[in-house]
Amino acid sequence: MVRKRTLLSLLIGALSILIVSSSIYAAPSVVQVKGGSLTVSSSETPPPPEGNGTIAENPGFIFGTVTVDVSSVIPTKTAFEYVRADDNTGKNKGGWQVKVMATPLTATVNDETTAADDSVNISIPIDTVMQVEASGLTRIHGPSLKAGDITLSSGPLSEQGLTFMKSAKGKGQGAYYCKLDYTLSMPSYLPASATVTPDYPADSALDDVPVTDLSLFEGTYRTTITYFTVDAP
Numbered sequence: 001m002v003r004k005r006t007l008l009s010l011l012i013g014a015l016s017i018l019i020v021s022s023s024i025y026a027a028p029s030v031v032q033v034k035g036g037s038l039t040v041s042s043s044e045t046p047p048p049p050e051g052n053g054t055i056a057e058n059p060g061f062i063f064g065t066v067t068v069d070v071s072s073v074i075p076t077k078t079a080f081e082y083v084r085a086d087d088n089t090g091k092n093k094g095g096w097q098v099k100v101m102a103t104p105l106t107a108t109v110n111d112e113t114t115a116a117d118d119s120v121n122i123s124i125p126i127d128t129v130m131q132v133e134a135s136g137l138t139r140i141h142g143p144s145l146k147a148g149d150i151t152l153s154s155g156p157l158s159e160q161g162l163t164f165m166k167s168a169k170g171k172g173q174g175a176y177y178c179k180l181d182y183t184l185s186m187p188s189y190l191p192a193s194a195t196v197t198p199d200y201p202a203d204s205a206l207d208d209v210p211v212t213d214l215s216l217f218e219g220t221y222r223t224t225i226t227y228f229t230v231d232a233p
Contacts, residue, residue: 142174
């Protein structure tokens, strides 16, 4: 019986020594992780370089020349570019969106109905003349994509913006890009939603002509295409 008590006391003593010695190596350590931004960028070649903001204006591509033809449909014109999204927020909540918006298609041309050197301003809503198709979703960095993680959408452009790339909740961590194909369909005659505004309405015969009776004016038409991101609510 004496031997057993001695052995037990030795074990307890050894255990006490181990517990006391382990506390010597305990030391707190803290690291701060700072989240970044949800960024968007674009380029004519894939993949686009990483952006440093949440809005990127299209550097400008030219659709070329179309010829007025009042008796047939004017051939469409196309252009394309690649758009990249990087989720550097560190929130892992997903649900972000990348949108594209465009201003109306506008031109300022000579008012041929006046004797003076006057002008007339034409504005055509962008959703009546331009469509965009998103395709070719590609992962640059991040987890492998599964069906539904990130979806692409196509449709007419608008001033409010079209969502063409969207991540599901809890998805979208990483960097991805897709191709956007633009189709411009100029009308032979102006649509009812277009506006024609002479500099001097009182002197211009165009002020009294219904818009839909006017053919497409010759001139240079412009629109500004902008990409922007929307973080998940």
